[in-house]
Amino acid sequence: MPKTKTYAQPPLEFLPPKFNPLVLRLSQTFMPLWMAWKTPIADIQIEQGDRIIELFQQFQASKIRFLLAFRHPNPNDPIALSQVFWRRIPALAKSQGVSLQDPVHFHFIYDRGIPLWAGNFVTWLFPQLGGSSILRGTIDRPGLKSARHLFVNGRFPIAAAPEGATNGHNQLISPLEPGIAQMAFWCVEDLHKLQRPETVLIVPLGVQYSYVKDNWKALESLLTEMETDCGLSTSNHEPVFEHLYPRLINLGNYLLNLMENLYRQFYHQNIPQSSDQQDLPERLHSLLDIALKVSESYFGIQPIGDLTSRCRRLEQAGWEYIYRENLKSPEDLSAVDLGLANRLAEEASLRMWHMRLVESFVAVTGEYIKQNPSFDRFADTVIIIWTAIARLKGVNPNKTPNLGKQLVKTRVGEPIAVSPRWASYRSSRRQAIADLTQDLQIALEELIV
Known part of the structure; x- marks a missing residue:
């Protein structure tokens, strides 16, 4: 989870071009x-x-x-x-x-x-x-x-x-x-x-x-790191596609089970029990839909449109809680009003966390690697999963691992x-x-x- 507190701030101002x-x-x-x-x-x-x-x-x-x-x-x-x-x-x-x-x-x-x-x-x-x-x-x-x-x-x-x-x-x-x-x-x-x-x-x-260069060794090391973060056992097979792909599928199923249980237990969502043999793309899309609904319920937003447009509306709703019109002149607010505004900003930031998680996976189809099992596609997918795990751990998801030139x-x-x-x-x-x-x-x- 985020380690820094979010405070209420003045509204986001338009930044006009000032070409120099x-x-x-x-x-x-x-x-x-x-x-x-x-x-x-x-x-x-x-x-x-x-x-x-x-x-x-x-x-x-x-x-x-x-x-x-x-x-x-x-x-x-x-x-x-x-x-x-x-x-x-x-x-x-x-x-x-x-x-x-x-x-x-x-x-x-x-x-x-x-x-x-x-x-x-x-x-x-x-x-x-x-x-x-x-x-x-x-x-x-x-x-x-x-x-x-x-x-x-x-x-x-x-x-x-x-x-x-x-x-x-x-x-x-x-x-x-x-x-x-x-x-x-x-x-x-x-x-x-x-x-x-x-x-x-x-x-x-x-x-x-x-x-x-197809650096399968670096890819295997990153996959091992993610498995360790998730408490999964790792293997010492040769770092080639045939050995790494089953590990990636296993990691994906683990994360799906983990997040389904999270939303089922702590957010009271009605998610049927799944097995690793079920269709992964379908499970993923269902999970992303539920994650957005959790945020949408808090902000009072109807779940209309595709995942991307729903993410955009949630982002704007959260910003309206954080970047407040009534804070253009914060000196006019009492200490209590400002304290409440800070509480709302902090909670909005936490609720937006679900949306940020969805953003990591919004373009994932579950078929991307199977359609063309290349190093580049494997690397794309592994980095997307790494970003999601970074968000779950509460570390900076923007420091993307370097898998080579x-x-x-x-x-x-x-x-x-x-x-x-x-x-x-x-x-x-x-x-x-x-x-x-x-x-x-x-x-x-x-x-x-």
């Missing part, structure tokens, strides 16, 4: 050093980079506005993408004799919750790099207004992750949120009002990590023209947004290899 060219220059200089020091990234590649060069030429000639919709499998994605666009693309353009205006950069939309765990430096840095915050799970009017303005009038193109959050899978894409499609149609609408001729595009960008491959997809869909949007907004979101989903899935 000097901060960008310093970041461009020091980011490679930071990447080498803090990440396992050994190399970054870009495929179809010519498309980005051409898009920037058209953008800088005021012919198009475009949004880069990138896959978001890993917390290191911003670092990897910074090197793609700050270094790889300018170098490629120069080698082709193409002159791009400096800098090659993007405004970007980021979750307002990131600075809460990333710290004060990131809170300051992201706006200085042209980022604009958004609150998930609610109608964030300042955030939406800023994103809409940047798309139409920003100095740079805009970038956002249509999945909304990392899912820990390099070869599986979560269902996309409709916000990207809505922003694109807003951009078309605003350009029409301004009588500007630019075409609006969404550009899919695949991001995929793979290990330079990684190669990052980025692939630029065929741009999706949004402007020609304007008539469809005016006829049926909901259907046009759904169709565009589905087309983007397919485009991103086709970029997986």
Whole structure:
């Protein structure tokens, strides 16, 4: 469980973009050093980079506005993408004799919750790099207004992750949120009002990590560590897939039994007794549903929508208990009122713990490894389970174990023209947004290899 107490605080403020060219220059200089020091990234590649060069030429000639919709499998994605666009693309353009205006950069939309765990430096840095915050799970009017303005009038193109959050899978894409499609149609609408001729595009960008070496020994050591944390016996067989996979299934069944018993005994949930032979994906989905219902019951929220959207609503509900409107002027509160606010904030944080646990598994299908029993997929799954165990132990789940050096491959997809869909949007907004979101989903899935 969390070891630090959560106190009631003033409401979360929108963090507007405050682009600073000097901060960008310093970041461009020091980011490679930071990447080498803090990440396992050994190399970054870009495929179809010519498309980005051409898009920037058209953008800088005021012919198009475009949004880069990138896959978001890993917390290191911003670092990897910074090197793609700050270094790889300018170098490629120069080698082709193409002159791009400096800098090659993007405004970007980021979750307002990131600075809460990333710290004060990131809170300051992201706006200085042209980022604009958004609150998930609610109608964030300042955030939406800023994103809409940047798309139409920003100095740079805009970038956002249509999945909304990392899912820990390099070869599986979560269902996309409709916000990207809505922003694109807003951009078309605003350009029409301004009588500007630019075409609006969404550009899919695949991001995929793979290990330079299949380090089954390191994977076996991490699996042994998790088995020890759970009080399970370990084996000394050769660290190969055939020996490790049954151990992973055994660990998964143990955790399912443990959590089912927890919610059955302490949260009074009606969970039928299960056996290890029952369908693991079905048991997992049922458990995640129950975990969310425990939190939803406390906050008075109806369990509507998929797991991801329910997580977002719970996150916002918890923040409303912690980041309070009436604490804009805390001096107006009595000591008792402030004490009660702190109690509510602490309890809300504990109730959100169930939702954080679900977040770790929301994209897990139970079939990911069986469909392609590779080291990369095995590693993805083991790290997701490690993150869940870290949450159960009450240690920092963001300090992901290092299983070896990684190669990052980025692939630029065929741009999706949004402007020609304007008539469809005016006829049926909901259907046009759904169709565009589905087309983007397919485009991103086709970029997986």
